Amino acid sequence: MDPVASAEHLFAERYGRRPAGVWSAPGRVNLIGEHTDYNDGFVFPFAIDKRTTVALGDRDDRLIRVASTFSPDVVELHIDELSPDAVSGWAAYPLGVAWALGEFGADLAHVRGVDLHIDSDVPVGAGLSSSAALECAVALALDEHWGLGFDRPTLAKVGRLAENRVVGAPTGIMDQSASLLGEHDAGVFLDCRSLDADVIPLGFAASGLSLLVIDTKVEHAHSTGGYAARRASCEAGARALGVESLRDLHVGDLARAQEVLDDETFRRVRHVVTENQRVLDTVRSLREHGAGSIGPMLDASHVSMRDDFEISVPELDLAVETAQANGAIGARMTGGGFGGAAIALVIDALVPVITKAVGAAFAEHGYRAPAIFTVHASQGARRDA
Structure with a gap:
């Protein structure tokens, strides 16, 4: 089963209906430039052909529910209760992104809730940034579904804020930038001070x-x-x-x-x-x-x-x-x-x-x-x- 069909099937199995859409974001390999990103330096990662997929369905209330293939739990939270301290564990990544969108100016007081189901073939704990893949897939899905209109550099900042403040990992912006800006057969040469990015053929x-x-x-x-x-x-x-x-x-x-x-x-x-x-x-x-x-x-x-x-x-x-x-x-x-x-x-x-x-x-x-x-x-x- 291809990833999209699998995502739709898993969402339907969990929530009893078809999703409104499916989004995905890749993990990344950093070709070179380690621990330079939070020092305003240079990095050169590329997005890889292993991805995290998010299926999203609309709700008629203001709950966000998140489920995944790697946890038996469904975690739910009212949009008004989103905060850095509201959730822990794996659900901190997707719910942290929803909170961070509000911190960047999204009017969350007038959006409806969503159901999310997350699947991934990005290895966890391998240094391939499974976390950024999850954050970026959710960020893009919520941005498009809620009609927020953020550009990709801003969504990278959203993912970084979620990881720093909600998850508690003091990472830089490299991983999210690679996941959002990557292109086929190319690396993302990123200036972490200016956030200027140049796509370089590999x-x-x-x-x-x-x-x-x-x-x-x-x-x-x-x-x-x-x-x-x-x-x-x-x-x-x-x-x-x-x-x-x-x-x-x-x-x-x-x-x-x-x-x-x-x-x-x-x-x-x-x-x-x-x-x-x-x-x-x-x-x-x-x-x-x-x-x-x-x-x-x-x-x-x-x-x-x-x-x-x-x-x-x-x-x-x-x-x-x-x-x-x-x-x-x-x-x-x-x-x-x-x-x-x-x-x-x-x-x-x-x-x-x-x-x-x-x-x-x-x-x-x-x-x-x-x-x-x-x-x-x-x-x-x-x-x-």
């Missing part, structure tokens, strides 16, 4: 390359301490160096930063500053030399996240090292860290070789078997039916 297929995702099955949670601690270090470093954000620093400023900051804060700052430069170098190299030229930036990014930002785990390091040893053009962990997935850019013919090698290495180390699959740059959020 050309992986034309170059005979595949992007392999290695989901370590080590789950992470952004709302727990490690992510928040890294963000706090970045903010402390910016304050100590007298800049608005780490975006205002360049590689040439690192000598002064090392004199001013303690060792740990300096290394956190060095990662962000050098990662911003790697994003710029990757985009330039893609434009000038093609997809096969970006491996060194991917490799250097992983070293920086492992040693300076200290957000890798042994499983991620093993995945990256094994992919590199078996011919990957470049490899790095992706996502917020402390688990999740690594990515490897590989020649098509080496996909089975690297897949087998990584699986064997994990077994040898006694790690849980990883999920390994290729992803392709895909269209962003859309109405499907």
Whole structure:
């Protein structure tokens, strides 16, 4: 059953009628640019061909009901009761989006309630931003159904606000931007300060390359301490160096930063500053030399996240090292860290070789078997039916 038919069927099974429409939004892989987004820096993600689907039906009252295939519960809330503290758990994502739309000026006093049913094939906990896929699918569905007329950059801000204030994860705007702005065979080069976005062709297929995702099955949670601690270090470093954000620093400023900051804060700052430069170098190299030229930036990014930002785990390091040893053009962990997935850019013919090698290495180390699959740059959020 195709995703749209499945969404309509699941909605009807849960609510006893057909939905008024079906919307979907993709997860994302961040090709490069990690922990730079909340530092006003540069990121370069792309939307992937794994999506979250939302079927929506109208109601004649002002209740919002949300259900999903990954929970037996139906959670309901009156629109007038929407607030950051009104709900917890998985329902905080869709209901948080509804609240955040009001914070951006939507007149929620005059909209009718809706029933939502959510389905997804974006792996949860793998660093592929299943959360943003959910937020963006719901945001687009509610925006269109309620006739709000927000543009996509605003809907990205809506998703970020929901995740920050309602879910409690201090993330930046990269994930929502990729999910809403992505295009086929292209990455989204995003300036997180201005929110200017440039869609850059990737050309992986034309170059005979595949992007392999290695989901370590080590789950992470952004709302727990490690992510928040890294963000706090970045903010402390910016304050100590007298800049608005780490975006205002360049590689040439690192000598002064090392004199001013303690060792740990300096290394956190060095990662962000050098990662911003790697994003710029990757985009330039893609434009000038093609997809096969970006491996060194991917490799250097992983070293920086492992040693300076200290957000890798042994499983991620093993995945990256094994992919590199078996011919990957470049490899790095992706996502917020402390688990999740690594990515490897590989020649098509080496996909089975690297897949087998990584699986064997994990077994040898006694790690849980990883999920390994290729992803392709895909269209962003859309109405499907």
